[in-house]
Every structure is written in C-alpha cells, then in structure tokens.
Amino acid sequence: MGFNKTLSRILTIAGFYTALTACSANQPTVEPDLPEKEYFRLAQEALDNNLPTTAAEQLKELETRYPFGEYSVPARLDLIYAQFEAGNFAAAHATADRFIKNYPDNHAIDYAYYMRGLSTYKGAETFLARYLDLNPAERDTTEFDKAFSEFADFLRRYPNSEFAPDAKTRMVYLRNMIAEHEVSIAHYYFKRKAPMSALRRGQEVVQSYPSTPAVEEALAVTIQAYMDLGLYDEAKQNLSVLANSFPNSEYLTKDKKFIPFKLPREADPDTLYWVSLGLIE
Known part of the structure; x- marks a missing residue:
C-alpha cells in the first residue's frame, strides 16, 4: 500500500512538470522581425514626421528585441523624447529615471536629468490646467514642488549643461507660481x-x-x-x-x-x- 501511494505521488509530480514544460513550449518567443538598425531608422523617420507615438512604439520594439544592441542606448534616449512629445509625461519620466540608474556615466546623462524634471513639470502643468475651477485650497502643487527639486538636482550636478538656462527659467516660474498659489489659498481662508x-x-x-x-x-x-x-x-x-x-x-x-x-x-x-x-x- 505504501509503495502504491509513493508511486502515485511520483506520477502526479511528473505529470505536473510535463504539463508545465508543454505550456512553456507553447509560449511565443520574441523573434526579431527587422534588423535593429531598421527599427531605429523607422523611429527617426517618425520623429521627423512629427509622429512621436509611432516613434515610441518602434523604439520600444527595438528595446525589447535588441536590449543590448548597438542602438539600445541612443534608442532609450530617443524614447524619452518621443514619449514626452506624445504627451505621455509619466512614461517619459519613468524612462528618464531608468536611464539615469542604468547609465550614470553616459555622455548624455545631463539630458536625462533635465528631461526627468521637465516631464514632471509638464505633467503637473497639464493637470493644473484641467482643474482650474477647483477652490485654491484643493489644488495640489506637490508635482510642481517635485519638478523644482528635480531641476535643482540637475543644476547642482550639471551647472554648465546646455539645458541649464532653461531649467533655471522654469525654476523661477515654479517659485513664482507656488508663491502665488499660497497667497490664493490665504484669500480662500479669509473667506472661510x-x-x-x-x-x-x-x-x-x-x-x-x-x-x-x-x-x-x-x-x-x-x-x-x-x-x-x-x-x-x-x-x-x-x-x-x-x-x-x-x-x-x-x-x-x-x-x-x-x-x-x-x-x-x-x-x-x-x-x-x-x-x-x-x-x-
């Protein structure tokens, strides 16, 4: 009786692994449809034609199919820009953040830091424009504070970057806007x-x-x-x-x-x- 139970258990485990292997064998594998260079060329062409969403799709395909290829690093930089131009600011921020972590010594790292702050800035600006009818006390400037901090981090690291003047200008604007927001809330409290x-x-x-x-x-x-x-x-x-x-x-x-x-x-x-x-x- 004990031998039969043991044999049954072995057969059950063997059947489980057989089924698991079969499932794995049935899963589609990602095969390159185009050469890496062609994905990159198509993305550049889409950007030139003001089609950032199409460009982002091509760049993500390149990243997926050739993660360590010749064009993988410039493709990730272009993906930040494509996502930003497509209005997908959260995705652009996430891509820039990944680039900063994965390529801290890259020659274009200052661009990634700058775009990270700019993505937060534009995302917050878009959100605020959508909810201008809210009471001042209900408007959230947390993302503007975050953008200010990210620009400040960028300028601290790369004060001589070609993107530094724009970051400084935006920081001045952010400070002014946050201060005006505080005053508008004060008036709201007077009314209350x-x-x-x-x-x-x-x-x-x-x-x-x-x-x-x-x-x-x-x-x-x-x-x-x-x-x-x-x-x-x-x-x-x-x-x-x-x-x-x-x-x-x-x-x-x-x-x-x-x-x-x-x-x-x-x-x-x-x-x-x-x-x-x-x-x-």
Missing part, C-alpha cells in the same frame, strides 16, 4: 473666516519665497490676518516692512496706511472700522 490659516500661508511666502512678486501681497495677507486676530503690534510690524519694502504698494494709501482686503481700493480710509489701530485711519 480662518485668519490663522491665512496667516500661515502669508508667512510661508514671506519666509520661503522672499524674491517672488507674490511677497508684497503676502505681507498684506499677514497684516490683514494679524488685524483679524487682534494682534495689532504684529500687524504694525509687518506694515512697516511692507511700507519700507514696497513704498508704492497698492495695499497702502499715500500716507502709508493699510487698505484692508475687505474694502475697495478707492474707499476713504477714514471710514474703515479698525479706527483705533493707527494702521488705518
């Missing part, structure tokens, strides 16, 4: 009667983005928030900073009194309801 939250946003801009155009309005945000909170000494201090830094600010009257957000710019400061502050009359 949450001056403390508005204050934090204004302070973030003043402290973290002092060179951006939004810092003038951010200072006005902090003054307004301090006044709403009844912290008049702090409001006066920030008013002094605003008046010294931006003497012609639209948030100041000619005699350097603060014009609150709650009143129109042409309102007579004598009519304002914070009459005892000395900030406005």
Whole structure:
C-alpha cells in the first residue's frame, strides 16, 4: 500500500512538470522581425514626421528585441523624447529615471536629468490646467514642488549643461507660481473666516519665497490676518516692512496706511472700522 501511494505521488509530480514544460513550449518567443538598425531608422523617420507615438512604439520594439544592441542606448534616449512629445509625461519620466540608474556615466546623462524634471513639470502643468475651477485650497502643487527639486538636482550636478538656462527659467516660474498659489489659498481662508490659516500661508511666502512678486501681497495677507486676530503690534510690524519694502504698494494709501482686503481700493480710509489701530485711519 505504501509503495502504491509513493508511486502515485511520483506520477502526479511528473505529470505536473510535463504539463508545465508543454505550456512553456507553447509560449511565443520574441523573434526579431527587422534588423535593429531598421527599427531605429523607422523611429527617426517618425520623429521627423512629427509622429512621436509611432516613434515610441518602434523604439520600444527595438528595446525589447535588441536590449543590448548597438542602438539600445541612443534608442532609450530617443524614447524619452518621443514619449514626452506624445504627451505621455509619466512614461517619459519613468524612462528618464531608468536611464539615469542604468547609465550614470553616459555622455548624455545631463539630458536625462533635465528631461526627468521637465516631464514632471509638464505633467503637473497639464493637470493644473484641467482643474482650474477647483477652490485654491484643493489644488495640489506637490508635482510642481517635485519638478523644482528635480531641476535643482540637475543644476547642482550639471551647472554648465546646455539645458541649464532653461531649467533655471522654469525654476523661477515654479517659485513664482507656488508663491502665488499660497497667497490664493490665504484669500480662500479669509473667506472661510480662518485668519490663522491665512496667516500661515502669508508667512510661508514671506519666509520661503522672499524674491517672488507674490511677497508684497503676502505681507498684506499677514497684516490683514494679524488685524483679524487682534494682534495689532504684529500687524504694525509687518506694515512697516511692507511700507519700507514696497513704498508704492497698492495695499497702502499715500500716507502709508493699510487698505484692508475687505474694502475697495478707492474707499476713504477714514471710514474703515479698525479706527483705533493707527494702521488705518
């Protein structure tokens, strides 16, 4: 009886491996349909004809069929560009990231770092344009922060790259936009009667983005928030900073009194309801 059980178990295992082998034998193998050079030529032709999706398909075929071929490295670089031009920014970012990890000493590595940041930047820009009707507090700038960090990493490594000037320009834009976003959220919090939250946003801009155009309005945000909170000494201090830094600010009257957000710019400061502050009359 024991011998029969053992024999049955052996036959079962043997049958399993026979079936597994048969399945493996039936799986299609990837055979080169075209020479490697032809895949690369077709991809270049597609790029020249402004067909980036077609180019990306040819380059991925080349990568799959000739992973260690003569054209594998330039094909991966071109794939980053093709995916980016096709609007597939997530794929372009992933391809650039793989290239950075696999070819850290390649002569075009600076391009891969640059395209990684640019892909994040364009992807975030596209997303934001799609949801412009959201409340400011609901818009997410995480990807813009990520793009800024990736451009900064690129510039730290390759400050003399031919792509460095463009990266610097985009970083300035990103800083300005993130600062403006913080100010817009502050105004949203004023409407929600949450001056403390508005204050934090204004302070973030003043402290973290002092060179951006939004810092003038951010200072006005902090003054307004301090006044709403009844912290008049702090409001006066920030008013002094605003008046010294931006003497012609639209948030100041000619005699350097603060014009609150709650009143129109042409309102007579004598009519304002914070009459005892000395900030406005």
